[in-house]
Amino acid sequence: MKLSKFFVPTQKEVPSDAFAASHILSIRAGLFRLLTSGVYSVLPLGVIVKNKVEKIIREEMNAIGGNEFLLPALSPNELWNETGRLDDFGDIIFRIKNRELVLAPTHEEVFTSIAKPYINSYKNLPQMWYQIQTKFRNEARPKSGVLRGRQFTMKDAYSFDSTWEGLDASYELQDKAYRNIFKRCGLKFFSVSASSGAMGGTRSEEFMVESDAGEDLIALSEDGKYASNIEVAESFVETVARKNSNLKYEELHTPAIKSIDELAGFLGITDKSHLAKSRVFVIPAKSENEKDKYLLALVCGDDEVNETKLMKYYGANIRPGHPEELLEITGADAGSIGPIGLKNNNVEIVADFRLQDADELISGANKNDYHIKNIDFKRDVPGIKYNDLRVVKEGEYTKDKSSKLRVAKAIEIGHIFKLGTKYSESLHATFLDKDGRENPIIMGSYGIGIERIIASHIEQNHDGNGIIWEGEIAPFKLILINITPQNEEITKFCETLYDELSAANIDVLYDDREDLRPGFKFKDADLIGIPVHVIVGEKNFKNNQIEIKIRKSGERIIIDKNDIRGKINELVNA
RNA sequence: CGGGAUGUGGCGCAGUUGGUAGCGCACCUCGCUUGGGACGAGGGGGCCGCUGGUUCGAGUCCAGUCAUCCCGACCA
Numbered sequence A: 001m002k003l004s005k006f007f008v009p010t011q012k013e014v015p016s017d018a019f020a021a022s023h024i025l026s027i028r029a030g031l032f033r034l035l036t037s038g039v040y041s042v043l044p045l046g047v048i049v050k051n052k053v054e055k056i057i058r059e060e061m062n063a064i065g066g067n068e069f070l071l072p073a074l075s076p077n078e079l080w081n082e083t084g085r086l087d088d089f090g091d092i093i094f095r096i097k098n099r100e101l102v103l104a105p106t107h108e109e110v111f112t113s114i115a116k117p118y119i120n121s122y123k124n125l126p127q128m129w130y131q132i133q134t135k136f137r138n139e140a141r142p143k144s145g146v147l148r149g150r151q152f153t154m155k156d157a158y159s160f161d162s163t164w165e166g167l168d169a170s171y172e173l174q175d176k177a178y179r180n181i182f183k184r185c186g187l188k189f190f191s192v193s194a195s196s197g198a199m200g201g202t203r204s205e206e207f208m209v210e211s212d213a214g215e216d217l218i219a220l221s222e223d224g225k226y227a228s229n230i231e232v233a234e235s236f237v238e239t240v241a242r243k244n245s246n247l248k249y250e251e252l253h254t255p256a257i258k259s260i261d262e263l264a265g266f267l268g269i270t271d272k273s274h275l276a277k278s279r280v281f282v283i284p285a286k287s288e289n290e291k292d293k294y295l296l297a298l299v300c301g302d303d304e305v306n307e308t309k310l311m312k313y314y315g316a317n318i319r320p321g322h323p324e325e326l327l328e329i330t331g332a333d334a335g336s337i338g339p340i341g342l343k344n345n346n347v348e349i350v351a352d353f354r355l356q357d358a359d360e361l362i363s364g365a366n367k368n369d370y371h372i373k374n375i376d377f378k379r380d381v382p383g384i385k386y387n388d389l390r391v392v393k394e395g396e397y398t399k400d401k402s403s404k405l406r407v408a409k410a411i412e413i414g415h416i417f418k419l420g421t422k423y424s425e426s427l428h429a430t431f432l433d434k435d436g437r438e439n440p441i442i443m444g445s446y447g448i449g450i451e452r453i454i455a456s457h458i459e460q461n462h463d464g465n466g467i468i469w470e471g472e473i474a475p476f477k478l479i480l481i482n483i484t485p486q487n488e489e490i491t492k493f494c495e496t497l498y499d500e501l502s503a504a505n506i507d508v509l510y511d512d513r514e515d516l517r518p519g520f521k522f523k524d525a526d527l528i529g530i531p532v533h534v535i536v537g538e539k540n541f542k543n544n545q546i547e548i549k550i551r552k553s554g555e556r557i558i559i560d561k562n563d564i565r566g567k568i569n570e571l572v573n574a
Numbered sequence B: 001c002g003g004g005a006u007g008u009g010g011c012g013c014a015g016u017u018g019g020u021a022g023c024g025c026a027c028c029u030c031g032c033u034u035g036g037g038a039c040g041a042g043g044g045g046g047c048c049g050c051u052g053g054u055u056c057g058a059g060u061c062c063a064g065u066c067a068u069c070c071c072g073a074c075c076a
Helices: A021-028 A044-063 A077-083 A085-092 A108-118 A164-184 A260-267 A307-314 A323-330 A422-426 A450-460 A488-503 A518-528 A561-572
Strands: A032-036 A039-042 A067-069 A074-076 A101-103 A127-136 A151-161 A190-193 A203-210 A216-221 A227-229 A250-253 A276-283 A293-300 A347-352 A361-364 A370-375 A385-387 A405-420 A430-432 A438-440 A442-449 A478-482 A508-511 A532-536 A545-550 A556-560
Touching: A021 A032, A021 A450, A039 A044, A044 A067, A044 A127, A044 A151, A044 A164, A044 A450, A074 A077, A077 A085, A077 A101, A077 A108, A077 A422, A108 A127, A108 A151, A108 A422, A108 A442, A151 A164, A151 A450, A164 A203, A164 A405, A164 A442, A203 A216, A203 A450, A276 A307, A276 A323, A276 A361, A293 A307, A405 A422, A405 A450, A422 A442, A442 A450, A478 A488, A478 A518, A478 A561, A488 A508, A488 A532, A488 A561, A508 A518, A518 A532, A532 A561, A545 A561, A556 A561
Parallel strands: A067 A127, A190 A227, A293 A347, A347 A385, A478 A508, A478 A532
Antiparallel strands: A032 A039, A074 A101, A127 A151, A151 A442, A190 A203, A203 A405, A216 A227, A216 A405, A250 A370, A276 A293, A361 A370, A405 A442, A430 A438, A532 A545, A545 A556
């Protein structure tokens, strides 16, 4: 590709609304351009990188028996109602105003609807289906460039099996393929166990790239053996010691005390573990005949309630109570709520394992400006249940006490799920087994965000001068920079070299632009991050020499012009 | 959805008590320069987000509205 004919609008100004390195550099290097919030046009250089990522994905998907599909973005509301997900997704799903259609945020329903008429026998199974296609999600707050957009490209794959062992095998195949894909994309990544959220299913794993631009928090053990999304991470923690003092509980006047910190300050204590923090949650009624259920969750004052864990135990639609509801349910506002004296006596009370059978606890009195001390959960809170409800913290030990945890930010680049039969059951996609019995097809689903791979690669591979592409997804292997296009001899040499390299199928970008000073070309080459720069200018050429610069290390190699082809081959194949 | 902020040439920004809309970069022409985003001279380009109001007069004041960004909530 000749740069004189290649549309790459580089800019030296930093976009005023960009903060993440990948966002700034992908705009400055001319990969993407914002159209409207969360929606990006992919420019020619971006298309080249995207195509390279997609090529890798296709190769790895095909290698595990994948069949490539291309499904529509539009799909009928009816289909989404059959699985109940039109409601489950809520505002995240884009709805078409003048037809009963949605812009699909994912494709379990459509793939299953195709499997339904064709997959009727165990003899048709297993199947591995995938596509690379545009997804639409009405994100409340897009951010960080293409890292969270309202429209993005996803590789989504779906496995169909007749047995649970088959699902395990399909899942393993995808897991392996994902590792190959991310490795070939030049990413340093790891996988973490994760919550399957509204997707449903039994098990899921996320593939993560550690980055400050990430939105997920992950807990990692120092020995590298444990990695988990903070939403499901567990750690070893001592329970709050029971003192068996059998002190009678009594009310404390705590004027204007709202937070645990204020309470600790007011009482003059530093150990917050005996201050039981209360959070009220609502489990919305599933039908009109039922009533909403209420839940009071208690954790130690120095802990936070992990809402994902809570949802796992009590259902996916659980939500924090609104301020008016708190008053209605408990009799007090947030800050004065506790397990004793609740206004509504149908509130289920659940506490974190750390508080199991603890006594001498202090918690809200369900009366504004009052707390109660010497609460004994065993004695005073009959029917209390215990669960793991807390968010793990940096510095805690793993459950087996073998290693310490640290907490880091990460970008989710892929997610694999063992779905089970959720979709096949609701859409009646069944097959007959050997014994002629009808069974729902057992499914898995597997997603990769294409733009997130590109952004993550930039996050991990850049410096103050720009992007530093590595491995297979570099848009070009090398850039040939003609510093003096007005010098006919040099230009002729460059043209010949360019033609030869192109003929040899080496991805080469030729900076043949006229009327640009050398510094400008060097800056552009660094910014768009081509790994190898071949610099041809009068200074070296008059000595029959050519300079090669390695983008990553900054290393410069001066080489005889007759040896250039060999050196390029060596560098490009390295 | 709650809180905060910002909308002025392609990009980054200034614009005072209301009085002819400016600067840097980019762009065009000429000259000069050519190994790390040169320099000089000249030039083109603006429903000042939109709607309404106050005023002799609004980029500036008021009201509404839309958009964008940040924090939070939410998030297969």
